[in-house]
Amino acid sequence: MTEHVATNETILVVGGGISGMTAALEAAETGKNVVLVEKNPALGGRTSQLYRYFPKLCHPTCGLEINQRRLKNNPRIRVLTLAEVTGIEGGTGNYTVSVRVKPRYVNENCTACGECAKAVSTEVADPFNYNLGTHKAAYLPSSMAYPQRYVLDPAIIGTPEADAAKAACKYGAIELDMQEETLQVKAGAVIWATGWQPYDAAKIQPYGYGRFKNVITSVEFERLADPHGPTGGKLLRPSDGKEAKNVAFIQCAGSRDENHLRHCSRICCMASLKQTHYVREKYPEDGKSTIYYIDIRAIDRFEDFYQKVQADPSVSFIKSKVARISEDEQGNPVCWGVNTEGYKRYTTPHDLVVLAVGMEPSVKGVNIPGHIVADSSGFIEADPANGAVFGAGCASNALDVNRAVQSATAAALRAIQVVNKVAKAEA
C-alpha cells in the first residue's frame, strides 16, 4: 500500500464490501487515485459472511480472493479500515471529507501468527457471526480478512490481558498506545457504498424473533451453515443444540410491508431457495424444507434455479405469509396461517424457523454528511442534487452480489468522469 496525498482528482469510496471494493478497483485500474474507507477491521462486508452464493453455489471466498489480489497489487488504492466518514464539505470536484479512524492496536508488522490470541482469554461478541458466538479479544476478523492482521478489542486495553498479548507478539506488532485520529481527505467525487443491514426482525412482533430462540434470520442461518461459523457448519438450533432437520423459511419477513420495509428486497427468495440446498446437503436422508411465500420472485435469469428446487421432493412450498409463530413445549416454533391455495388453515411445528429478512439500506437513519436525495425506502437516488456523491451497490438499491458489482462499476464511471473534468480544469 503506497501512501499518497489525496487531491481533488482522488475518488473516495465509502464502504469496503463487494460494491466498494469493486468501485475502488475499477476506478484505480483506469489510473485514478482512490481512498477506500471501511468501518470494520477487514474488507469484504456482508458478502464475506455468506456461506455460498446463488446461483452457482460457489463459496464467496473465490470472488473475494480475486478482488483482494487486485487490491494488493494496485498502488493507487489506499485502504483505511476501522474508519468512518464523519463529515463531507464542499461540492462536486472539491470535497473535503473527515474520516475518523479507530485504533486497531496492531500495526503492519503483524504476520497473523495468532500468538496474541493464545495469550488472551477474554471473549467478546463476534459480529462477524452475527453475535451467535464469541471470539477472543485478540482476533482475526475472519479467515479471509483483508488486511490479514489481528485486532485487539478495546475492552482489554489497559488490562493485563493486553500486556500479555503484547508480550506474546514476536514481531513488535502490538501498539497499545494507538489513538483514535481524524483525517481530512480531499476528493473530487465520493462513491457511497455502505451496503445494507438485515431488517431488525424483532420489529415483526408476531414472529417472536428475540422471544423464541429457534426463530432466526436468514443471515444467521448462513453462519450456521458455514464450516467457519459458530457451529462448525452443523445446522443446530439455538435453544437445545438439536439437529434442525425440519426447517421453515418465511419469505417477505419485513419486506413488501407498509409497516416495515416498503420495497421488495429482491434477494430473499433466491437466498431461501439457496438455503434449502444447505438443509439437503447437511441432512441428505431426512432434511426437510418448507418455504412459506406470497409469490416467489426469482430475479433475473434464476427461474431455472427455482424450478430445480421445486422438483426437489424434500422442499415444499406453501403459498401463504405466516400470520404468527408460537412455541410448543418442546421448543419447536409453530407457524400459524391460512394457505391461499384452498384457504385451509394450518398450524405446523418445525425444528427451526428462518426469517428471510429484508434489506434495509445502511444509509437509512444514518446522517450522511451533506444533502442526499433518497427514495422512500432510504436508498440513494441517482439525482443531480447529490452532486458528485454517487450511491453504489445496496446503498442505492436492494441488489444481489452480481448486480451490486454492476452498480458499483457504473458509480465508478460516474466518479471517473467528475475527476477527469477536474483534471482538465487544472491542466
Add this chain to the structure above:
Amino acid sequence: MSANTAMAEKYRNNFLKEIEEQVEMGDWVKMCMQCGVCSGSCPTNFQSAWEHPPQELFMMIRAGKREEVLTTTSMWNCTSCYNCIVRCPRKLPITHIMHGIAEYAHRLGVAPKMQPTRFFSGLFWKNATKTGRVNELKLSMGLYFKNGFGAGVKEGMKMKDVALGLIKAKRLNPFEILGGHTCKDQKGIQAMLKKAYEIERSRKAAKTAG
C-alpha cells in the same frame, strides 16, 4: 324496475366495481395481494371457522361471485378486533371493509336473516332509536326468543342466575319490561336520525350516478 334491480343491471359482471362504489372503503379491495396474514391473524377464523376468510372474500369479489359473497355469513363473524388491520402489509382497512360488505348485503336485503350478529344489530338499532335509550331487558329477551318461544324460555332459564345477580346489583331493572326509561327529547332524536338517513341516501345516490 326497482332501484336495486336497476343497480344490479348496472354492475352486471362487474362485482368489484360495484363493491368499490357501494361499500364503505370498498375501493381498497383491489389492493389485496393474497398473502393471507389477515385470515391467519383472525381469532374467529381458528375457532368457529369462517366459511370464507377475508382474503378469500376479496378474491371472490374480484372473481365476480356476487351471490356467494353477499349471502355468506362470513363477514358477520367479524368481532372488530382489528388484528387484520394492524398486520396487513398493504394497510387495507379490512375490519371496515368487512362491516361495509355486511352493511351492503343488509341494504340489498340479501344478508342471512337469522345470523346472530345481524339479528342482534337490527334488534339493538330498533331498540335504541325508538326511545333514545337502550332497554337492556327487552334487548336481551329479544335475542333469547330469536329462535322461538321454547328456545327463549330455555335460554332465559340458563341465564337466570346472571339476571338475578344483575338485579341485585341494580344493573338490571325488571320493570323496564313495562316500557322503560326514555330520553328527554324523543322527537329530536327521530328528526336527527331522519336527517342522517337523508344525507346518506343522497350521498349514495350521487355516487351511483357518478
